[in-house]
Amino acid sequence: MKKTVLIPLKDWAMEQGLSYSGALKQIQEGRLNARRLGRYWYVVKEVEAPVGDGVVLTLFTHAGGAGKTSLARDLGYEMASRGKRVLLVDVDPQANLSAWLGIVDAPVEETLLGLLEGRGRLRPREVLPGVSLIPAHVELARAELVLIREPYKMFALRKALEAFRQEYDLILVDSLPSLGSLAGVAGMAGDGLLVPVEASPKGLQALPTVLSVAQDYAEGLASLGMWGGGAFVRALIPNGLEGTVRDREVLAQLEGLGGRIPLAPPLVRRPAVYREAQVQRLPVQAVGGEEVRREMRALGDFLEGILEQVKAELHKEVA
Template identity: 25%
Template sequence: MANLISLFNHKGGVSKTTTVFHLGWKFANLGKRVLIVDADPQCNLTGLTLGLDDYDSLVRFYDNKQNTDLFSSLAPEFSLEEKSNPPLNPTALTKTKNKNLFILAGNIRFSELDTQIATAMTSSNTLPVLRKFVGAFNSLIRKMAAEHNIDIVLVDMSPSVSSTNQCILMSSDYFVVPVSPDFYCYQAIDSLSNVLPKWAKDISQFKIDGDSPLPTDNPKMLGFITQNYRIYTTANSALPDNLDQPKQMSRAYSDWLDKIKEVSNRKLVPALQSASMMIDSEKFRLSVTHDAPYHLGGVQNFSGLIPVSQKLSKPIFELTKEDGNWSGARWMWEKNEKENGIKVNIEEADKVYQNLAKSILKMIDLDMK
């Protein structure tokens, strides 16, 4: 049975889409059959993965791949389409450039479902028929995963505290919180300490009887990923005796990371533990070498590589010298017998996502034993 992992933070701009794409690709490279789901009406994951970078290419995709996006597959459950015109194939997946990676495309109309889901969340006691709205996403994704032998489902969620996102998260087995080391994500972690346990409490009414439209257990947070920070090399790290010294996060970012760790350990983790929504700290320590609970990994700012990655629909760690037409000097140069340049950044990205993917897989494996 597939493990469903959602990436969520109601603070936008924390690279959820980029992380889903890169992490999904890395899971696929490790031999897993992976489905990435674009549950953000902005559809950035769909555009990135399939190379749909303008209006015409989007129109052609939706014309040629009718009823293979998230909204079209769910709409009949919400009676938003004529019953005489059922979806051609509600469980079809779209292939990507990686043979083990598939996508359920997004659709801007997906946001239209939120009103009905919100109504279902508040009317369940008087209108039991609306229960299916709450579990529609879970039922669809579990069905697709089973039919296509999917091992891991990664969901790119929108940055909002909506009823739709509540149902998506509570349909998950696990979730990860991407953050940027700044004041706004510090606030977001603080806020999630209240939002997520409340989501679990409010949705528990749908798990009372044996006909629950959602998983019995609450999803567990695996940890948070730090994104988009800049690094520097200390003066001493350029010396021959310190060639293996890792590059450091700049002071402004490291200060905010410390604050995020503090509020996470003081508020978010205890709140989630009380709601049975937290992976065990010992399982984290046995799986993750990057940092103490619950800092899963750090992804530095690879801004110069992102446009090339997006243009080619390839993850950063798959880029070659020819992909960016990089000159020899930009591609790789040496100082004090140490390699520098774009080649080194690509290798660093590969190492980061490889470690992140392996850590998550090991943690889930331990949790399931």
């Protein structure tokens, strides 16, 4: 498989033992294949990558409480129970996903912040059978500052996760309730977005903004040769339905707003089950009844379809 990777010129120069200006000179003289993004130069490298088949998807919306973190946990568990090797990446400084899976003391060096500050590496740890987690840390909030100073690190997670595509079949990135730079790092980390939408007026209101930001991400990636041009928002996942006839209205509205984006089977609002899951540090399937498991199975079947589609696209790109 051939893959295009972009290496920040500063890093490339350091690797080669060159000065930054020496590297720039090579570009000016046409001796080095490089591209400019904003103020920064990247060296373009075609590599024969031993890329695995793993798919990377980001749970993304700036609306808080939409269900990103719960879905990372529950869908991760669902897919692992089908034999998939699952990696979860917590990109929210609130670190809910990490806490909910029992990790509260992760060293900063093993989180995304360590990677961005160049003083650590991502270290997954197994948190459920078949599910590993790269935890977050409250200090991860500092990442926004790192990214202002060094915006070329915007694709650091995307690059780092490439290496994990061999080891894992599915990588789910849990984004934060923001549209800042860190959310950009999460949103552009992989093969597109899964957007949970809370079935309420507030939840529906957030959707047009999410879709337009997603469009920006896709165009940004495409302009760098890192995106093949398919649909970047892979699915909308309706969450918190009331289990009543009113649900149909909400779903119809959602279909209208989402256009041609696939709509996942919806999740019903179950406060007691979700509360219990947090207390027990388990997915909802493990604490709820049969109807919870059925719901999550339907979502799992739907996600399998998306994974097949993404894989087909990835293979087409390199063919």
